[in-house]
Amino acid sequence: MNVDLSRLMATEEKPGDYVGSDGLLYCGKCHTPKQMWLSFDPSTGGKKQTLVHTACKCQKEAREAERERAEHERFLQDMARRREDGISCPDGLR
Numbered sequence: 001m002n003v004d005l006s007r008l009m010a011t012e013e014k015p016g017d018y019v020g021s022d023g024l025l026y027c028g029k030c031h032t033p034k035q036m037w038l039s040f041d042p043s044t045g046g047k048k049q050t051l052v053h054t055a056c057k058c059q060k061e062a063r064e065a066e067r068e069r070a071e072h073e074r075f076l077q078d079m080a081r082r083r084e085d086g087i088s089c090p091d092g093l094r
């Protein structure tokens with residue numbers, strides 16, 4: 001198994017982000033944490049409190065919107081394909 005730990009551990013800090021009173025990095029846009037504590041260290045597997053990256057609310061929403069957009073695109077492509085099939089096979093329309 002090849003897990004990209006550096007990507008998991010690294011938290012992308014955007015302009016406007018700030019560190020809250022709990023020491024976590026907060027998103028300056030949606031004000032939810034972009035980091036969370038794990039009760040173990042993923043790089044060693046040992047019991048050690050480790051700060052890892054997590055998606056804040058607006059990142060999750062952006063991901064969700066992207067997923068819906070991709071799904072809609074698939075739907076349109078599917079419709080276009082069906083129309084093409086109808087043209088290449090006109091008997092099916094009768």
Ligand SMILES: [Zn+2]
Nearest residue numbers: 027030056058
């Ligand atoms: Zn956010």
